[in-house]
Amino acid sequence: MADADSHANANERAPLVDVLADAGLVTSGPHAAAALAAIGAAVQQARGFPQGFWHPEEVDDAIDTMRACLDDLELESAFVEKAQAELAAATTQWLEEHDEEDARRLQITAVMAMANARLLAVASPLAFVEFDEPVPGWESDEPVWVLVSAEERAWLATLGWREVVSQ
Numbered sequence: 001m002a003d004a005d006s007h008a009n010a011n012e013r014a015p016l017v018d019v020l021a022d023a024g025l026v027t028s029g030p031h032a033a034a035a036l037a038a039i040g041a042a043v044q045q046a047r048g049f050p051q052g053f054w055h056p057e058e059v060d061d062a063i064d065t066m067r068a069c070l071d072d073l074e075l076e077s078a079f080v081e082k083a084q085a086e087l088a089a090a091t092t093q094w095l096e097e098h099d100e101e102d103a104r105r106l107q108i109t110a111v112m113a114m115a116n117a118r119l120l121a122v123a124s125p126l127a128f129v130e131f132d133e134p135v136p137g138w139e140s141d142e143p144v145w146v147l148v149s150a151e152e153r154a155w156l157a158t159l160g161w162r163e164v165v166s167q
Contacts, residue, residue: 040137
């Protein structure tokens with residue numbers, strides 16, 4: 001039977017990252033790689049962007065996929081469709097200057113900039129952040145964008161996730 005002291009102690013648990021570090025699952029030990037891959041896969045599923053593939057010249061598919069991902073994250077997404085003409089024109093130029101994969105990444109970056117502007121406008125504590133690849137557990141060859149708070153961003157840094165620095 002639990003007493004009041006044990007209930008109070010349960011509410012004062014160590015943060016999960018501390019538990020993983022104390023168990024040697026995050027920074028060292030035989031299970032560190034598997035733990036990091038599991039964390040990466042869970043982050044991608046819960047807060048990753050994008051959650052789907054499209055060919056960049058198929059702007060309607062790009063718009064639909066990115067809107068669906070933003071909707072799944074319970075974020076306003078109508079701006080993506082409103083930016084369709086701008087995104088289509090930019091994509092034409094990007095495809096002339098880059099390969100298909102780079103053009104798709106430029107589409108994602110443009111939409112992430114728009115999403116972050118909207119999050120900032122409503123004083124959200126969250127923002128989309130791009131991380132260097134590869135991230136263990138993340139789908140290979142996919143850009144690594146994650147919707148995070150400042151605290152989550154710092155926590156991911158402790159796991160070795162490196163933010164992409166804009167140029």
